[in-house]
Amino acid sequence: MTSTEPPAESAPLRPTRQRRAVSEALAACDDFRSAQEIHELLGRRGDPVGLATVYRTLQRLADAGEVDMLRTEDGEAVYRRCSGSHHHHLVCRSCGATVEVEGPAVERWTRAIADRHGFADVSHTLEIFGTCPTCAES
């Protein structure tokens, strides 16, 4: 090859039973779920998908921006189908209930801070954890 490279052709992505299954499982729940949970859930409902495939699919969906991924306080990655626009989450530490929140001011602030220090290719993580009103009444 000399220079015949199509600008990073993003493979069309085939529609398979597995990918559909993961997407649907995700669409079905409202809060963050780990790859393991999705895998087990699918298995239980007789639509088994290999664990490796669940991980692969979840990651692609995340890269494609179709789902949000965040790490719980103990480092486990969890995914959730979310609205398209950029936002963050208020998550209940005990039941996982999630509220999407937006903060234009915060976005501006992080960008400003990064600029001020000459950092490029910036990204940020911002999550709020707490105990939801339901779980509060012990």
Place this chain on the structure above:
Amino acid sequence: MTSTEPPAESAPLRPTRQRRAVSEALAACDDFRSAQEIHELLGRRGDPVGLATVYRTLQRLADAGEVDMLRTEDGEAVYRRCSGSHHHHLVCRSCGATVEVEGPAVERWTRAIADRHGFADVSHTLEIFGTCPTCAES
């Protein structure tokens, strides 16, 4: 025991060579380091400390608020000696260079959001990742 409990006596914490070593190693570098890195570093300079001990010590320091802990984008926990007041970080994804940043407005905002949704016992994580000016000039 009936009610003779001194409000959770926090054990005095013994000053051992190991604990000192970890603290010093941490004091010596300016950016975030993982437990593994600290462990290897100490080993290389002939002041070996068991990996398990490094993990234990780092966690205690973090609990005691003496060091900050955050998770890199791929989920690894890294520690750094920091100033006492609450703040966040602007971290270089490639070299680890760190800048401490404060944002009173952000703190207020997260508290307000949590209140609005009735969440209690709230905490938050906020980190900014990017490529520092030095690493930028590839």
Place this chain on the structure above:
DNA sequence: ACACCTGGTGAGAATGATTTTCAAGTCGGG
């Protein structure tokens, strides 16, 4: 200095999440 109790250590095994392997299965265009 001495015995003793308790916290601290660390080598190695155990966990657990995520990744890699790679042989076998599936898709879709020609």
Place this chain on the structure above:
DNA sequence: CCCGACTTGAAAATCATTCTCACCAGGTGT
């Protein structure tokens, strides 16, 4: 159909972090 490119998934491999547990050391009372 037919082939090559994309997918799968069971099992093995990675890797960070935790646990076990026999052994060691700091602090305390004598």
